[in-house]
Amino acid sequence: MIREELIRYLDGYLQAFKFKDYAPNGLQVEGKEHISTIITGVTASQALIDAAIEKQADAILVHHGYFWKGEPQVITGMKQKRIKALLEHEINLIGYHLPLDAHPEVGNNVQLGQKLGIEDIKVVDSVSQDLLWSGKLKTPVPADEFQKILVNALGRESLHIGDEKQSIQSIAWCTGGAQDYIDIAAQLGVDAYISGEVSERTFHSAIEQGIHYFSAGHHATERYGIQALGEHLGKQFGLSHQFIDIPNPV
Structure with missing residues (x-):
């Protein structure tokens, strides 16, 4: 599936335009143009990125992505390592926050x-x-x-x-x-x-x-929306989907 087609579908399906949010909804880091394998998870942590790399995923779809209001704008330290890994492996990062809650x-x-x-x-x-x-x-x-x-x-x-x-x-x-x-x-x-x-x-x-x-x-209360969204995309477009739960006690 072409990346732009997937993003257009997700924006419409989740009605992202209706929400005043704390982070950008949709494509956050650009990767491969063609997407056939998606990993979903709650948060775009390094552990989830590493798992997506191991699975040779084309995209990561999360509830908690990057570029939140009020966070430092510079790409250094932890953020640099995460984004570098995504770019090196051409993995798209797609995030939906409040649209997925609602x-x-x-x-x-x-x-x-x-x-x-x-x-x-x-x-x-x-x-x-x-x-x-x-x-x-x-x-x-x-x-x-x-x-x-x-x-x-x-x-x-x-x-x-x-x-x-x-x-x-x-x-x-x-x-x-x-x-x-x-x-x-x-x-x-x-x-x-x-x-x-x-x-x-x-x-x-x-x-x-x-x-x-x-x-x-x-984390526990927000595992199920992103998983259901991934399953929906799998059925709708025949995409390969796997939800990966990175343990988080908070």
Whole structure:
């Protein structure tokens, strides 16, 4: 597949033009013109690049790419090594951040909700860029039982704030670093809120507003969107795709 055709398709499919983001969405580092093999992963780390080189991939497709607002503009040190490896092996780096969080089919949020067995999944309209989602469990479960569901689904321990014996059914969530949406979740009247990261202030917000809070890991909550997107491209265009999970406890 021609690189420009793939980027045009991804831009349209993910509606990238709708988002005011913190990094460029789309092609970030140019490589081979023809793409037949894609590696997907959460973050364009050196370990993921090395794996793509070993697999002789034509492109790496990630959620967390490069050139974030506020980061140093010079290409030195770690950034130089990463970009040098991509250029030397002519590997395209393609990244989609908020568009992948929000997508209704392959997005991080809808994929996480499905993985947790949440029903009636829908976006919360009051939050811009479709980043906060809500739904409910088929039947109420004690908070400690829901924490076990999180652990089994994501393969890592999660932090829970709240009475572990209280029942939970209605849930709101946003993957990644979205801990401050807990205040909006509390206003919605849901039983629990899930995000990837947690801050010191999150504890007080949960306790004082009477809402259960689960911090399930930034990396862990954002593994499934990029994987689903890669699988979609494989089916849509016959591309060879492999998701590579670089372990990250954060």
